[in-house]
Amino acid sequence: MATSMIFGRDPEWTPPKEWPIPPVGGYTADDLDRLPNLPRHTELIDGSLVFASPQTVFHMRAIRLLQASLLHATPPALDVYSRMTVTLGPRNRPEPDVLVVESEACTELKETTFQPEDVVLAVEVVSEDSEARDRDTKPLKYAEARIPHFWRVELDEETELPVVHVFELEPTTKAYVATGIHREQLKVSVPFPVKIDLTAINRRQP
Template sequence: MTVELQWPYVPPDGWTAADLDQLNLDGPYGELDALKHIELVDGELIVKSPQTEFHRRVILRLGLELERQIPDEFAATTEMDIVLGERQRPCPDVSVVTAIAASDLDRTYYAPEDVLLVVEVVSKSSEIRDRETKPRRYAEAGLRHFWRVENDGGRPVVYVYELDPATRSYSLTGIFHDRLKTTVPFPIDISLTDLSR
């Protein structure tokens, strides 16, 4: 049996962050299940490609390790949207948000004031977005801390950035290969070699 995919039509004025909560991707045969995870960047819907095992492991293990080590007033979450503006609703791989915001189990996104740290694990299909576009949007929205994780032959390398509030852009504060140890935005000590094993 052949099932024809029913793609949503683009609204006349383009997509907005509010549209994502209304977008129905459940067809009569569940044919769009694989497309349920989308994000909005610069007004365009981005359908995330299937992730690699490296990507999945790093997201899962980094999220768990952050949850274990961060202060009690924060919580770590994975793959939850952040609404940065009317046409910006990216979905970082890992985020650290306030515990108060995370306690709302019905929410579908966070606001910038809820977020302390965002992490993007770079994939082949999202290199430009993860390295350039999304960090620029995060900085413009005032998110103070950004980490980018690259795959170096199956080993994670973490690039740590902090927001310069005067320029609303990120400055690189460190590159970590085997162990991520820093005191900003909170004391953290993570074995990077364990993240992809």
């Protein structure tokens, strides 16, 4: 039986008696590692803490499908992570749903965040509570940080399958350019060749 979740945490988690009061100018990226009792998957956007809402089945299955498929496709110089933060600056530390990073960036086992120069691809799976952040705020910040590739995953309400919007950074403008909308199958050659059967979202991955 499914159990109700608070902010995406396990049921045993209880909020602190008093929530932290934001400092003047907002929180910093380092505060995410120092503040006690933060819910899991807390992000920092423009100095404000953003808490994760309970995730849908589609959201979790989309992450599972993409992570498993990318792990099979990435060359040895790259690695794949799910829901790790990226420190874009002192006031921004978002948490993409899936990340492809340089393998050399993953030498410290206790590391809690990546630097943008180590990130090759950031993926956001859109949820109802995060539409504006996933469609507007985060892509803009990823592009400004020069992360070269960004995918946005949406639920097609009619087919109940994921639709993947693929973007590539135009380096002179530091803005993303849309390079394709993929339904049923995602097939791209950059940042490395990968083909993903999007209709497999409801199958258990090996």
